[in-house]
Amino acid sequence: MQAVVIYESMFGNTRAIAYAIGAGLAEYFDVAVFPVGRAYPTSYNQADLVVVGGPTHVHGMSRPSTRQGAAKQAAAANSGLILEPGALAEGLREWLASRVTSRGHGLAAAFDTRMQGPAVLTGRASRGICGALRRQGYELIAKPQSFLVTKANDLCPGEQERARAWGSALAESLSLTAESVGSS
Numbered sequence: 001m002q003a004v005v006i007y008e009s010m011f012g013n014t015r016a017i018a019y020a021i022g023a024g025l026a027e028y029f030d031v032a033v034f035p036v037g038r039a040y041p042t043s044y045n046q047a048d049l050v051v052v053g054g055p056t057h058v059h060g061m062s063r064p065s066t067r068q069g070a071a072k073q074a075a076a077a078n079s080g081l082i083l084e085p086g087a088l089a090e091g092l093r094e095w096l097a098s099r100v101t102s103r104g105h106g107l108a109a110a111f112d113t114r115m116q117g118p119a120v121l122t123g124r125a126s127r128g129i130c131g132a133l134r135r136q137g138y139e140l141i142a143k144p145q146s147f148l149v150t151k152a153n154d155l156c157p158g159e160q161e162r163a164r165a166w167g168s169a170l171a172e173s174l175s176l177t178a179e180s181v182g183s184s
Helices: 013-025 064-074 091-098 125-135 158-184
Strands: 002-006 030-035 048-056 106-115 138-140 145-150
Touching: 002 013, 013 030, 013 048, 013 106, 013 145, 048 091, 048 125, 048 158, 091 125, 106 125, 106 158, 125 138, 138 158, 145 158
Parallel strands: 002 030, 002 048, 048 106, 106 138, 106 145
Antiparallel strands: none
């Protein structure tokens, strides 16, 4: 079975979570992890599972204006932030609106990174990702997951381990489903 993790990342936290999820999925799947700028239909059309995630910006998925804001934040003196390669290019919002339509079916899951705090205050990019995946015809196999970052823009302790465990749980549930279907 094949799984693909597609992510958007501004400062590296979402990338780190995407690779941790991929490591968990790798216990049961052949896995590829791609930044959204390299996620072409040939990279995900044959996948049994597509996992999509990005950072939460202004309560949802990033937009060109919020990506510009992230660049300004990174450029500020003493910010300590380093902008990811390709961070200012097309984001998940645009990709989901244009490229996913070539597939339009299959199994999917969504995740995001966001600040600590109640989702009603911080927002969740994964909700928008889920909606876009559903509109494209994907069947969501799990509730969206949020992985938390601190105000200093570091992943909270244990989040990478939690992401790996979530990836493993996704893969195990699909593996068990495939086994039960195969034995029927």
